[in-house]
Amino acid sequence: MPSVCPPSRPGGRLVSLFAAVAALFCLNASVCYFDAPIKLSQATESVPGKTDVFDVSLTSSAASGGEDGRQTERMAAKSSPTGETVIMPIDESSTAGGEIQDEGIYANAGDLAALLTPNRMLVDLQRLLEQMRSLSMGIRHRRHAMGASPGCKDVDVTTDFVRWAFDILISGLQNRAGEATRLPSGIVQMRRRGLRCPAFVTWYQRDPEVFNGSEDGYELRGCIGTLSAIPPETIGQYAWTAAQEDSRFPPVELDEVSALKGTVTVLHSFETARNYLDWILGMHGLAAEFDVNGKHYSGVFLPQVLLQFETKENSVVQLIRKAEYFGPISKELLDSMQLTRFQGTHISLSFPEYKEEYGVIGQASRVQKDKLMEKEAESLP
Known part of the structure; x- marks a missing residue:
């Protein structure tokens, strides 16, 4: 045959x-x-045995350490349980001439x-x-495509932002995704002012074995965000994606919510650093990009994360390692880095605090509080 x-x-x-x-x-x-459409940047923290995929990185306090305002006309969109849409710029130039014409x-x-x-x-x-x-x-x-509206530095980031995040997460887990959640007054004001700010939502879970009421008693449970300027109402989308779509963790279940603490971070003031030490510890976060032997590396630390590294030199070393480069760090490498510094405002709220201050979404007492908050928001200039 x-x-x-x-x-x-x-x-x-x-x-x-x-x-x-x-x-x-x-x-x-x-x-x-x-x-x-491309999924929004995942803010990743160091997790033993896990590798991070993209340029937005965050390392937790429990671990070994924790996208200019240019907007293009085409936008990528991803729907969420809240019925809102995640918007991300798509650069037309990156695919210009990309259609293959081969007879x-x-x-x-x-x-x-x-x-x-x-x-x-x-x-x-x-x-x-x-x-x-x-x-x-x-x-x-x-x-x-990093950056923020100039007014982002004046945004009043309050616990109401994290209340909103808890509301979105709980509603989605209870299959009430179509139910509207009240926007924080800060988000309403951002919309009125036409601000577009980068942001992250991070979820931490209480470890019952070591919890003593301090930050050390929480472990990372999920974190997703972006360094790009986005519409303010889009920030709430990250509450769901951080809890359900962080590939390093299984999706958060409803019975886990009571042990969670949420953090919302709004970023602003993006600037190009002159060198790897041209930033202030405790004020700036860093986004780094560099190439070694033809391979591209990138990583990001938020401002509050860099604090735990104690010195700027150690922070830069940890940032390079976070970018998944584990070779020798030479002066040439440090000088070749493209470093962007930025600032941010963050606020945290645990579930017990959320329940006590706002009430759990859907409960009778919470409905009354929402009506009062809506009236106050309407009276704002």
Whole structure:
């Protein structure tokens, strides 16, 4: 019985052709994938045995240490249990010319012989590599879309922001996602002023074995955010995604909520640092990007996280390690880093505090409080 794939040269060339064509189609599919809506940046903390995927990083106090305002017309969107939409800029330039126009892909069978030459296959391979480099640069360009509205530094971040986060999480877990949750007065004012600010929502879970009422008694349970300027009502989306879509943890269950503490951080004042020490410990957070041997690395620490590293030198070392680079740290590496410094305002609220101050969403006492808060918000200028 003859072989299904005879080892003849024409057959081998045909297989190679189909492989090249398949690769080009896969590339085209990849370009389309990255040009499609992309999930918001995941703010990651150091978790033993886990690796972090993207440029927004956060290390918790319980662990070993814890996206300029440019806006493009195209936006990526992701719906949430709150019925709101997560908005993220999509850079058109990153896919310009990305459509592959190769007459060879659409050739007739009678034209195949013209495509079987080594030179033509080499040209196809070179085009493939060039397209992949272009795609990589496009992805990297998106990472640079950092920034905030000038007024973000004046936002009054209160515990009402975290109350909102608890409301969204509990409503979603109780399958009441269609139910409206009251916006914090701070979010209402941000909308009136047209502010777009980057933000993070972090969930910590109380460890019953070591909990003593201090920060040390909480462990990271999920954190997702963005360094890009986003509409204020979008911030609430992170309350759900941080609890349900942080790939390092299983989704938060309803019976875990009573042991949670939430933190909301609003960022502002993004500036390019002149060098790796051009920032103030206790004031700035850092976003770093650098390349080593052709590989790109990036990582971020929020302002409150850098405090635990005690010195700026140690903070930069930890940031480099957080970016998943574990090689030697030379003066050349430090000088080549693209470092962005920023500031932020954060506020935390535990579930017991949420319950006592606001009441749990859906309860009778809470409904009355919401009505009073709505009247107060209406009276604001």
